[in-house]
Structures are given as C-alpha cells and as structure tokens.
Amino acid sequence: MGATKTDHFTAKQNAIATLIKSLGHPARVAIIEYLLKVDTCICGDIVNELPLAQPTVSQHLKELKNAGLIKGNIDGNAICYCIDEKAIEKLQSYFAGISSKLAKQKNNCC
Amino acid sequence: MGATKTDHFTAKQNAIATLIKSLGHPARVAIIEYLLKVDTCICGDIVNELPLAQPTVSQHLKELKNAGLIKGNIDGNAICYCIDEKAIEKLQSYFAGISSKLAKQKNNCC
DNA sequence: AATATTTATCGTAATATTACAATATAAAAT
DNA sequence: ATTTTATATTGTAATATTACGATAAATATT
16 A cells, blocks of 8 residues: 555545645755745745755655645746745644644543 | 655754654544544544554554654553644644744745 | 453555656756 | 756655554453
C-alpha cells in the first residue's frame, strides 16, 4: 500500500490535511518564513537562500503553489513569489477553532 | 535520496515542520476532530470510528503521540486519549504570527 | 485457568517523498 | 545571434509513509 485512503474521509478532512501537509517539511517552512521576512514579494532569490539544490527548491515551490500557499507571477526572467493570505487564514482559523473548542471542554480525564 | 535534510534547517523550523506534518494526513485530522467532537477523553473507541484497520489506526495514534498532539493514559484494558492543548496552541500561535506579519506587509507585487 | 477484549508490534507490499544531476525552456544581456 | 541568468522538467536513487495480516502482550471477564 502506501497510498492514503482519501476516499474514506470527508472532503474537508482531505482538503485541510493536504494544506497542512504542504507545510510539513522544514524546507517549505523556511520558504514561507523567508517570504515573510523579506516583507515583500521575492523575484529570483529563493534558491540562493536555501541549502538545497535548485531542482529541489523548484520542487518544493511547486508543492507550495499546488497547495495554494504561495502565488507565483512571472516577472521577466524571474518569478515573483509571495504568500497567499487566504491559505494562511484557513490554517489559522482551523487551529483557532480547535483551540476554542478545546477551551470549552470539560476535561474529564488526562 | 528521500531523507529530509533536517541538519540544514534551524531547530525551530524542524520542530514546527514535524508538528505540522503529524496533522498532514486525513486519518490524523479525523482522529483529532473526533477527540474534539466527543468533548471528552476517549477510552477505546477510536478504532471503530475510523475506516482503517486496527494496526493502521494504532500507527497513526502513535505518530500523533510522538508529535505531542495527543496524550494517552492507560485505563485498565483500554487507553484513554485526548488532545494536548499545548501542541494546538503552538500551531495556532505559529499561524497567527504568520497572519499578523502578513497583515503588516506592504504587498508590493502579486 | 481459559477466553475475550483492547492495543501494540512485526513484517512487508505498495506507493509517495525527497534530493539532485542532467537537461530543457525562456527571457535578458551582451 | 550568442551567451548568460533564472526556473522548470525529466529521470532516478534513496528513503519514508501508508496500510494491513499475523501475532504478541496485557488486562478483563467468565
């Protein structure tokens, strides 16, 4: 096996898991944090920032893009990347929701 | 290859990526959501709730436990699981931090 | 004590992910 | 036009993940 049984879960569960998973790698966390740090879009500078080969970085960028976490606009020779706020908001509100539900729990054990 | 190059990233980046990754699977999302839904700890009921074989569920529970997302207390014959609030808080504040930083950005392009 | 119940572990097959060299593509600069 | 620069794609090796049958371990029930 090895293939996730997505058909056994709800669409929402699969969607949030896919979004979360896209950030479940230090290189992709580093990419997001770098985009955040420079405080603007970045056109052609990400590869030099990461300790990985260019095809590997390109692959990670593709995954973040597919998941909707970043947007990429072609800017002449380079590609201009930035974070997609909507995806971050989704993640934030998802965990905020869990957190607030947890706060209301009775905590009978544990 | 196939092995993540954790040594090239910061401890913080690796730690948050590991935590995030543990929720990057619909089965584990479903487990957390179930624990949230029942509004209390669950002793011996998770396997029946999920559309997966018992060893698979056990494996997913182990991953959530290793990541610190859930706690498990032995309760006689069964094991009593519940969400670890601290881990959820970490996730929540991480994304809240990204979100607030994003809000302050100039958005020069994209 | 024997049996049932619950969860964990082992072994393993199928698939996915990670990483990178080699190469391709496409626009910019010379 | 040729070369340089920036990114993507292809191919592939190494490793990780997912899933589950078989089995073990540990407590509960009879």
